[in-house]
Amino acid sequence: MADLLDQIGLGGERVRMVNLSSAMAVQFAEAVEAMTETVRELGPNPLRDAQHTE
Amino acid sequence: MAEKSVSEPRILAFCCRYCAYAAADLAGAMRLRYAPSIRIVEVPCSGRVEVGEMLHAFERGVDGLMVAG
Amino acid sequence: MIVGEQKPLEEIMGLLGDARKVLIVGCGTCVTVCFAGGEKEVGILASALRMKSKLEGHSMEVDEVTVQRQCEWEYIDPLQPQLKEYDVVLSLACGIGVQAMNERFPDALTLPGLNTTSLSLPVEQGVWEERCQACGDCILGLTFGICPIARCSKQLLNGPCGGSQNGVCEVDPDIPCAWQLIWERAVAFGQVERLLEIQPPKNWSVSRDGGPRKIVREDLRLTHVE
Ligand code: SF4
Numbered sequence: 001m002a003d004l005l006d007q008i009g010l011g012g013e014r015v016r017m018v019n020l021s022s023a024m025a026v027q028f029a030e031a032v033e034a035m036t037e038t039v040r041e042l043g044p045n046p047l048r049d050a051q052h053t054e
Numbered sequence: 055m056a057e058k059s060v061s062e063p064r065i066l067a068f069c070c071r072y073c074a075y076a077a078a079d080l081a082g083a084m085r086l087r088y089a090p091s092i093r094i095v096e097v098p099c100s101g102r103v104e105v106g107e108m109l110h111a112f113e114r115g116v117d118g119l120m121v122a123g
Numbered sequence: 124m125i126v127g128e129q130k131p132l133e134e135i136m137g138l139l140g141d142a143r144k145v146l147i148v149g150c151g152t153c154v155t156v157c158f159a160g161g162e163k164e165v166g167i168l169a170s171a172l173r174m175k176s177k178l179e180g181h182s183m184e185v186d187e188v189t190v191q192r193q194c195e196w197e198y199i200d201p202l203q204p205q206l207k208e209y210d211v212v213l214s215l216a217c218g219i220g221v222q223a224m225n226e227r228f229p230d231a232l233t234l235p236g237l238n239t240t241s242l243s244l245p246v247e248q249g250v251w252e253e254r255c256q257a258c259g260d261c262i263l264g265l266t267f268g269i270c271p272i273a274r275c276s277k278q279l280l281n282g283p284c285g286g287s288q289n290g291v292c293e294v295d296p297d298i299p300c301a302w303q304l305i306w307e308r309a310v311a312f313g314q315v316e317r318l319l320e321i322q323p324p325k326n327w328s329v330s331r332d333g334g335p336r337k338i339v340r341e342d343l344r345l346t347h348v349e
């Protein structure tokens with residue numbers, strides 16, 4: 001999947017798989033924070049601009 | 055998805071009902087703070103999520119995607 | 124089954140050139156079960172192409188359809204009315220499907236999205252191994268059910284060769300020596316003497332050496348009454 005996103009040109013880092021148990025609330029919050037940080041660095045999905053100008 | 059600030063990333067999370075969704079629930083109950091960027095979709099199992107569905111999410115403009123189980 | 128593999132996205136983009144409207148046609152038989160060109164893969168590729176083309180600044184409209192079998196007129200004929208809406212058709216069937224489309228609909232150009240690779244056996248989930256080369260003169264009866272045409276790197280009829288080492292082929296240690304396997308089967312059946320007989324050259328004229336092959340079954344043909 002990440003590979004496909006790379007081929008498309010969106011960036012494979014935009015997708016992430018996380019393994020959690022139901023008791024791992026703290027890890028869940030951390031994963032969300034980490035993902036948000038990664039995505040913030042990558043910038044918005046470039047398809048969005050293309051979409052909104054249509 | 056409603057358009058508000060362009061700068062705030064929008065992340066879609068497919069969460070397994072029994073693991074990650076429950077963890078998210080617990081995070082809420084524990085009043086943990088985390089980024090408001092996430093939109094959660096509950097799925098019966100993270101194995102349920104198809105590549106096609108993930109691509110559609112990106113086509114519709116999500117900035118990131120998590121599959122959590 | 125016929126097994127294929129999707130071409131890289133970059134190559135497919137190149138084939139499509141500056142087409143604006145593309146129809147991807149999947150096939151619901153062989154390439155569906157080898158996860159290369161069924162409904163799911165059609166959806167994934169369509170989505171990927173829409174995004175990639177948009178990012179590269181020449182948005183393509185990509186529609187999807189999957190037929191039960193792309194190598195039979197009956198199944199592809201219903202596609203006819205919609206084809207003229209498209210600049211190009213991209214087939215995710217094997218090479219037979221792609222050619223069936225081009226023959227049946229000469230006004231629409233159908234391009235291949237897969238590389239058709241082999242007649243293979245899914246030996247385990249996600250692994251396909253070549254088992255037959257459709258040689259037209261099956262010798263499995265002489266080789267205890269293991270095909271040296273498809274599985275011996277040198278297609279030997281009287282193997283093994285001197286390159287057979289510890290059960291693997293000298294060409295690649297990941298290839299089990301077909302003749303070693305044949306020998307083991309012969310031993311298991313107590314019939315090694317059958318392998319001592321020298322096999323004469325095989326009739327390759329019924330294989331590709333005789334040109335494209337064709338089967339005509341008069342008993343099955345529809346007779347046209349004048
Ligand atoms: S001998 Fe010929 S027909 Fe028989 S399995 Fe091998 S390639 Fe196929």
Ligand code: SF4
Pocket residue numbers: 274275276277278279282283284285286287288291292293294299300301302303
């Ligand atoms: S080592 Fe075995 S499989 Fe390889 S070429 Fe020789 S006989 Fe064929």
